[in-house]
Amino acid sequence: MNKNIILCGVGGQGTVLASRLISAAAMKEGLPVQSAETIGMAQRGGSVFSHIRIGEGVNTPMIGLGQADLVLGFELGETVRQLPYLKEGGKVIAADRAVMPVTASLAGGYDPSVMKEYLTANVPDLTIVEVEEAFKELGSSKVLNLLLLGSALHTGSLGLSKQSVLSAIQENVPPKFLDLNLKAVQFYK
Amino acid sequence: MGNEAIAMGAIAAGVGLVCGYPGTPSTEVLETVAKHRPEDCYVEWSINEKTAMEVAAGAAYAGTRVLVTMKQMGLNVASDPLMCVEYVGVKGGMVVLVADDPGPISSQTEQDTRTFARFSKVPCFDPSTAQEAYDMVQEAFELSEKYGTPVFVRPTTRVSHGYADIEVKDPEEYTKHTPEGFIKDTKKWVIFPRASFLNHQRIEKRNQELTKELSASPFNRIEPESESTVGCGFGIACGGISYTYAMEARKELGDVKLLKVGTPFPFPEELALDFLEGLDQVLCIEELDPVIERELTYICNKYGMNVWIRGKVEGYTPNAGENTVDSVKKVMARFLGKDLKTPVAPQLPPLPVRPPVLCAGCPHRASFYAVKKAMAGKKTLYCGDIGCYTLGNAMPLDMVDTCLCMGAGLGIAQGVFHTEPDTNCFAFVGDSTFFASAIPSVINGLFNQADFTLVVLDNSTTAMTGHQPHPGTGRTMMGKTVPAVSIEGVLKGVGLTCVETVDPLDHEAAVACVKRVAAEKGVKAIIFRSPCIAVSKPSGKCAVDADACIGCRTCIDEIGCPALFFADDRAVIDEAQCTGCGLCSQICPVCAIAPAGKEARHE
Ligand SMILES: Cc1ncc(C[n+]2csc(CCOP(=O)(O)OP(=O)(O)O)c2C)c(N)n1
Ligand code: SF4
Numbered sequence: 147m148n149k150n151i152i153l154c155g156v157g158g159q160g161t162v163l164a165s166r167l168i169s170a171a172a173m174k175e176g177l178p179v180q181s182a183e184t185i186g187m188a189q190r191g192g193s194v195f196s197h198i199r200i201g202e203g204v205n206t207p208m209i210g211l212g213q214a215d216l217v218l219g220f221e222l223g224e225t226v227r228q229l230p231y232l233k234e235g236g237k238v239i240a241a242d243r244a245v246m247p248v249t250a251s252l253a254g255g256y257d258p259s260v261m262k263e264y265l266t267a268n269v270p271d272l273t274i275v276e277v278e279e280a281f282k283e284l285g286s287s288k289v290l291n292l293l294l295l296g297s298a299l300h301t302g303s304l305g306l307s308k309q310s311v312l313s314a315i316q317e318n319v320p321p322k323f324l325d326l327n328l329k330a331v332q333f334y335k
Numbered sequence: 336m337g338n339e340a341i342a343m344g345a346i347a348a349g350v351g352l353v354c355g356y357p358g359t360p361s362t363e364v365l366e367t368v369a370k371h372r373p374e375d376c377y378v379e380w381s382i383n384e385k386t387a388m389e390v391a392a393g394a395a396y397a398g399t400r401v402l403v404t405m406k407q408m409g410l411n412v413a414s415d416p417l418m419c420v421e422y423v424g425v426k427g428g429m430v431v432l433v434a435d436d437p438g439p440i441s442s443q444t445e446q447d448t449r450t451f452a453r454f455s456k457v458p459c460f461d462p463s464t465a466q467e468a469y470d471m472v473q474e475a476f477e478l479s480e481k482y483g484t485p486v487f488v489r490p491t492t493r494v495s496h497g498y499a500d501i502e503v504k505d506p507e508e509y510t511k512h513t514p515e516g517f518i519k520d521t522k523k524w525v526i527f528p529r530a531s532f533l534n535h536q537r538i539e540k541r542n543q544e545l546t547k548e549l550s551a552s553p554f555n556r557i558e559p560e561s562e563s564t565v566g567c568g569f570g571i572a573c574g575g576i577s578y579t580y581a582m583e584a585r586k587e588l589g590d591v592k593l594l595k596v597g598t599p600f601p602f603p604e605e606l607a608l609d610f611l612e613g614l615d616q617v618l619c620i621e622e623l624d625p626v627i628e629r630e631l632t633y634i635c636n637k638y639g640m641n642v643w644i645r646g647k648v649e650g651y652t653p654n655a656g657e658n659t660v661d662s663v664k665k666v667m668a669r670f671l672g673k674d675l676k677t678p679v680a681p682q683l684p685p686l687p688v689r690p691p692v693l694c695a696g697c698p699h700r701a702s703f704y705a706v707k708k709a710m711a712g713k714k715t716l717y718c719g720d721i722g723c724y725t726l727g728n729a730m731p732l733d734m735v736d737t738c739l740c741m742g743a744g745l746g747i748a749q750g751v752f753h754t755e756p757d758t759n760c761f762a763f764v765g766d767s768t769f770f771a772s773a774i775p776s777v778i779n780g781l782f783n784q785a786d787f788t789l790v791v792l793d794n795s796t797t798a799m800t801g802h803q804p805h806p807g808t809g810r811t812m813m814g815k816t817v818p819a820v821s822i823e824g825v826l827k828g829v830g831l832t833c834v835e836t837v838d839p840l841d842h843e844a845a846v847a848c849v850k851r852v853a854a855e856k857g858v859k860a861i862i863f864r865s866p867c868i869a870v871s872k873p874s875g876k877c878a879v880d881a882d883a884c885i886g887c888r889t890c891i892d893e894i895g896c897p898a899l900f901f902a903d904d905r906a907v908i909d910e911a912q913c914t915g916c917g918l919c920s921q922i923c924p925v926c927a928i929a930p931a932g933k934e935a936r937h938e
Binding site: 156157158166169173178179180181182183184185186187188189190191192193205206207208209210211212223224226227229230233234245246247248256260261264268287288 | 359360440441492493496497498499500576579580582583586659660661664677678680681683684685686687688689690691692693694723726729799801895896897900910911
């Protein structure tokens, strides 16, 4: 199996953990993995992304334009930003969530519905994930990353088994948050 | 992670002391060693890179294998001891891990440690992958000990922060290293002009010999061409992460002959001669400085070879910024005269710009806002510095007029004061930066009769680089709790008489404090003390009473908190982000925002 996955969002949304969980799950299945993450200044509310490449014969962790099988978007505007990387026929899973940059708040904000319309019109294989419900039910808004991971797992777009993702979570998430995270990843059935 | 691989490589090589100062993208190396620390290994975050280099040198004099870590800017601070240690030499292996940041992504400059290697004459390894980083660190210790020289390992951001599954040694295979201890020998350990002349000759000779030795290293190699490209006369030379991009591009463009350089200094000259044999043109693909390009040009000249070396110098490839998989593929295709199937770029709708901002609840926002309010209408200069608080430059705070390098704000404030004494000069400095590099400038200002207000933003951590402890936190990397060094104590100790400490989240008190201190003469200090949200518990959430809110936008327009936005003509607070700091509740003109756990104060 060969898979190129891009995770994207806004610094602080938890893309880094989600990316590490996917890599750990792939390793559990004995697959070679390479990945790269944004760490540093951008983690303070800037645009962030992770590239993950699973499979044999990969030279570099960075994914080229038009090469991603899956874009997992944590924020609508950021999802659109990464579309040039999506390959023809690739899948997009996007959280129905907009994070207003402070600059946009000052200038009157940007319109998330424009992004949603753009995605709907341009990505045939699109899943928009409604997360507000889940936040309410789980009593936490800090599980966006695990919800999206769950959605990707559930739609079969990771190419990884539920078993390996669950055990990756068990090994990588602090015990205090384990229960909540396991619930979140299995929220979409 | 590449940085974790470097740490594990150092542990496998029997490292006995690891020190450094945090800096993206190098920080995780030391943190990983601390996490997996073998019994007999000592780890510390030093106060700055210069001290780290000196601590490391001392241990290496005593025969310990040492690793000292920093980002590329840190090497500037550490260069004084390093330049000299290269002359004096070491006994225990000394690896200097310097992470470069093409882009730059999280740095002030795009300086290239490979160029610094040539300048300082220190051998340098340049890993392309996490596996190579793991292997190179171990080899670097061997080389360092064999020749008694410090050795650079220089990853870049994409290698440092790239993940890959790698082969590691079992703990039984680790090198055991027992230091001999410091043996007195003034001829060796005391640097003198005469000895330095002789050492200089020795170093030049050694580096010349290394060009031969390193030609046989597995980190330098020629990737052979395929049958279809034999004799085409084209070659590619590259190193670092660009090597992985070039190998990816070769899959599509054909296997042209390729030179991979893993030790840019000393350059593998003999291997390069083999590579150049039979070529007409070589394209050099590297980030930052044209290091490989200049070396190959020099070799062609030295041996009278007629090969056209192409790259940055003539503007064929970009001379600043990062390479990408796509940029490398494109330039290789152009060089080889091939057409590329490029995907049609979709026409995207206008996207929001998203510069980094201070977190919701960040105490720095309150500090800047207090100074801004207190000094409104006065002639002021706000010298910023390096850390999260650099982000105080953004609108609407707009409180950073200058920012240069760590600790520079204090000197700049003094320089402006000496030119325009009627300006109220402020120098903002973080707590970690204060300890790292501000103290000499405080003393300088005091001694030389400058007039400025020092503002220490004490958030109890080194936040920007991922929340490392520092002397003011009283926690060490060996897991000990020790007496914290007092910032007030330091300032009063050097002779400041006006030093006030205040909680910036108490807006009224903070404004009053700034007014008082700014009115004093000479060097005076305010310490804003309130922890970073990452090292403290949130105090609840603030809430807007939508009926009381008059939609005036004061809160949004004044402080620029990312948890505050406007919807249906009312201010709204994003609960996921709010920490309950309460700054907005103190500035709402109609008291419509309830502080955490309280009712709004409006009538
Ligand atoms: C010479 C040098 N070393 C290290 C760094 C990396 N660096 C950037 S900000 C920073 C420290 C920030 O800590 P602090 O001053 O406490 O401010 P905070 O981020 O906590 O607001 C460091 C070490 C650098 N830019 N330059
Ligand atoms: S990490 Fe801490 S210091 Fe940095 S912006 Fe966020 S709250 Fe402020």
